[in-house]
Amino acid sequence: MTKVxxxxxxxxxxxxxxxxxxFLLPHGMSIGTNPLDPAELMGLFSLIDKSSxxxxxxxxxxxxxxxxVRRGTMRYVRPERLEMxxxxxxxxxxxxxxxxxxxxxxxxxxxxxxxxxxxxxxLVEGLRAVLAGDLxxxxxxxxxxxxxxxxxxxxxxxxxxxxxxxxVRRIDIEGSKGQLSRIAIEEIxxxxxxxxxxxxxxxxx
Numbered sequence: 572m573t574k575v576x577x578x579x580x581x582x583x584x585x586x587x588x589x590x591x592x593x594f595l596l597p598h599g600m601s602i603g604t605n606p607l608d609p610a611e612l613m614g615l616f617s618l619i620d621k622s623s624x625x626x627x628x629x630x631x632x633x634x635x636x637x638x639x640v641r642r643g644t645m646r647y648v649r650p651e652r653l654e655m656x657x658x659x660x661x662x663x664x665x666x667x668x669x670x671x672x673x674x675x676x677x678x679x680x681x682x683x684x685x686x687x688x689x690x691x692x693x694l695v696e697g698l699r700a701v702l703a704g705d706l707x708x709x710x711x712x713x714x715x716x717x718x719x720x721x722x723x724x725x726x727x728x729x730x731x732x733x734x735x736x737x738x739v740r741r742i743d744i745e746g747s748k749g750q751l752s753r754i755a756i757e758e759i760x761x762x763x764x765x766x767x768x769x770x771x772x773x774x775x776x
Contacts, residue, residue, distance in 0.1 A: 607717050607718070607719055607720050607721055607724050608721075609706060609717045610706060611721070612717065612721070612724065612726075613701075613704040613705070613706045613709075614704055615704075616701060616702060616703070616704040617703060617704025617705075618704075619647065619649060619702065620648075620649050621646075621647065621648050621649070622646065622647045623644060623645070623646045623647075623770075623771040624644070624645050624646075624751070624768045624769065624770060624771055625642070625643075625644055625768065625769045625770070625771045626642065626643060626644070626645055626655075626766050626767070626768050626769075627640065627641075627642050627766070627767045628640065628641045628642070628764065628765070628766050629764070629765045629767075630762070630763075630764045630765075631762060631763045631764070632762050633760060633761050633762055640660075641657050641659065641660065642657070642658060642659045643655065643656045643657040643658045643659070644656050644658070644771055645768075647702070650703075651667070651668060651669050651699070652666070652667070652668050653666065653667040653668075654666045654667075661676075661677070662676065662677065663675070663676045664676075667685070667695065670684060670685045670686055670692070671683075671684060671685070672684075672685055672688075672691075689734060690732075690734050690735055690738060693712065693730070693732045693734070693735045694730065694735055694739065696712065697709065697711075697712030697713055697728075697730070698742075700712065701726075709728075711731075712730065712731055712732065713728040713729060713730055713731060714728075714729040714731060715727065715728050715729075721748055722747055722748060723747050724745070724746055724747070725743060725744070725745045726743070726744040726745075727741055727742075727743055727744075728741060728742040728743075728744070729741045737759060738758060738759060738760075739756065739757070739758055739759065740757045740758060740759050741757055742754065742755070742756050742757075743755040743757075750770070751768055752767070752768055753765065753766065753767055753768065754766040754768070
């Protein structure tokens with residue numbers, strides 16, 4: 572496999588991870604600074620109906636000499652619609668509804684059945700469990716660890732599935748109270764993707 576092909580596969584996998592993970596942003600919620608209670612934090616996630624965030628993605632790929640930076644918007648609508656739209660430096664839109672992934676860019680639109688992509692499916696379903704506030708579902712798919720306090724917390728996820736663990740070392744999700752601020756995805760081969768998130772103006776669509 573060429574370095575370019577490997578980079579494309581890595582980029583696609585990271586987009587799916589981020590698309591699922593980024594919607595852990597329950598707007599308008601605030602609780603006091605207390606010792607971190609995983610059940611309480613997951614309870615916040617379970618209250619999300621709609622969410623919209625701006626993102627800045629920085630991707631470091633072993634096959635490339637300089638990082639890739641993209642900016643755009645991500646949206647979540649309960650129970651299963653996830654959307655990521657890149658606005659700069661080019662247009663691209665990814666949407667997951669159920670098990671169907673739609674990718675739209677300047678070359679047109681295509682659809683992919685996640686059932687045909689076992690690795691992506693495992694990662695997306697695990698992160699959907701986080702969105703649902705399903706701590707037992709998270710535990711079935713990830714070795715997880717919470718640290719910090721409600722005012723400044725970090726969730727570390729390590730895939731339990733062998734295929735997923737062979738590709739992704741871990742996912743770090745950081746936030747303050749009920750707001751997500753950063754996602755970092757570290758791959759086994761050394762590639763890294765970081766998302767810095769901020770609240771988008773206007774309601775989620």
